[in-house]
Amino acid sequence: MTVASHPENHHREHDYPEHYLSSNWTLRGWLLTVDHKRIAWLYTVSITGFFFLGGIAALLIRLELITAPGDLLSAKVYNEMFSLHGIVMVWFFLIPSIPATLGNFLMPMMVGAKDMAFPKLNLLSWYIYTVGGIFTLAAVLAGGVDTGWTFYTPYSSLFSNTSVIAAATGVFVVGFSSILTGLNFMVTTHTMRAPGLTWKRLPLFVWANYATGLIMVLATPVLSVTLLLMGLERGLGIGIFDPALGGDPLLFQHLFWFYSHPAVYIMILPAMGVVSEIIACFSRNPVFGYKGMVLSIAAIALFGFVVWGHHMFVSGQSLYSGILFSFFTFLVAVPSAVKTLNWTATMFRGRIWFSAPMIYALSFLGLFTIGGLTGVFLASLALDVHLHDTYFVTAHFHYIMVGGAVTAYLGGLHFWWPKMTGRMYSELWSKVAALALFIGFNLTFYPQFLLGYSGMPRRYHAYPEAFEFLHVLSSLGAGVLAIGYLLPLAYLAWSLWKGPRAPANPWDAYGLEWRANSPPIEHNFTETPRVTGGPYAYD
């Protein structure tokens, strides 16, 4: 291990070897860094901020819904609240979350590289993300936006009296950050792999992020142009979606969902990557069916592009389109099921170690399965006519996006925390938090399935008395869930200052990243690693 001596550098910790956090601890050193590991931290901080902002909006929504009459928020404010919540959570938290934080930190290390292929582009994409995000947030807070996160025309382009253009501009801009991240992932995986690291030896997390990069690159431009056209329609009177000008509002939905359905996989594929790594490590077992896992990642990424119409079953598209999209949607469920079965098989053959990351991974498995199965309900044409735009849908997508993606994100954060910070955290508290999350989540969203099934529509701030009991349960759950999200903030921050020092490989895990120091040195490895075997050489 080399301890490069820069006499002018004050080490914050004298007993630590030189690492990526120890030198140049200045504002410049952070804001102009091109080190992928520091950029990952920049993202982590911004994303956490957005997450809790979106969370506050969620709590307000849940407070409003505790009682049947709309007595806390007016209808207008309620609409603005769920729009704020949805816009922030989807565009500024979920889409970037795992790729931009864990992906940024780990992708180069897992392929044995010194950095991303384009470090400056990497930093640029953080700036684009942060500036675009703050811009949108300012627009939403100052002018209000009541279109929901989907900006459906013609409401958004003709009727809404809120700052739609400004908000959409921010989302448009942030799209570039997504494209640049995806581009960087793809090029890094192709050109920066260490000697011996063949495609068949890539960790599943790398595969998942690579596929995610592909989706980001292929889908985001279509979203950009959709938002652009919507903005042109609203701002300049150019009519593309407006029937009065010969346009077609369905076209907006086609273009929008062509992006936004694959976007769900931008959220879930990296989560699957994280879970694969965790389950292999804490079952002490190679991932069952590595090839099948890779193929199903590819299948999910590709099939994801042909199912967008399941968001439009009742929008007036033709019955034949509906049947076709329904069919494809059933198809895309297959690779997800393959992955779930393979994870189960991996655990079944292994010795399970119930650490905090593993509890998160198991929660993911349970919640994702429920979300997936209820998705099959929604993919059935006839059922969707009944369930469309009810709380059933709300519950379904929260199970996938929050129960799935956010839980896996937390699991990954706990798994790689020692590598990222060089510190351990409290085992007890982390387990308590993981359990609180699981219980709180189910208490919040399970009642929503029942609500939706019995006919409560989404996006209403007042409702009949009969639904009150289930809403109260759901709001109680949200309180527990909030604890599940706030606890990690506390003990992880504590570990930064007071946590015991982490060894290079605290979980005895495989993967190139664990061969580096904790925390890693500036260019990750003292010498380029050579790879001689598969990624999961457990037992």
Next chain:
Amino acid sequence: MTEPAPAEQFDTLEQQRHAGLMGMWVFLITELLLFGGVFGAFTVFRVQHGEVFAEAAHHLDLMLGTINTVLLLTSGLTMALAEQAVGVRRRGLGVFFLLATILLGIVFLGIKAYEWHHEYTKQLLPVLDLPFNYPGEHPEVAELFFNFYYAMTGMHAAHMLIGIVILGVMAALIAGWRAPAKLDRQIHIVGLYWAFVDVVWIFVFTVLYLLRG
């Protein structure tokens, strides 16, 4: 001549060149999809309202469009020559061909602006509540055609503008001529971008101006 060292994150120059080219290709694919969204939408309406769209296309100036096509293709040639010149280390020639490319690009944009102005005087610019006086049947559908026309040519022009700025920077760098090997890589990547702008124009020209019968 000694080759410069690769950037920090790379082990070899070959790796760096490979990464740079792949990056640009992936970027161009995203660009293609950006236009692809509009082309897709346009196709839907072109099929739905075939006759009205064909009729509306007659109101565009085919002559100016053709001149612009020739200009742009020529600029593709001068760009390729600029790349060659830098490749064989002829600095002066490289700068000359780059400036020629820039000039052709500017003339293209000038003609484009003249066309827009012309349509404005004919009251065929239905944006910002300007009057739209279409001398034919189904003016509301024709309006849709013109909306696509402005969206597509506008997007293309924006890309040209960015390209011209980048070419200007390249010309300045080549005039300075500090790291020829690096310039060689860079101009190759910029050339890809310019070629892309060319290709997109061919499509824009075809679907808007030529599909009139």
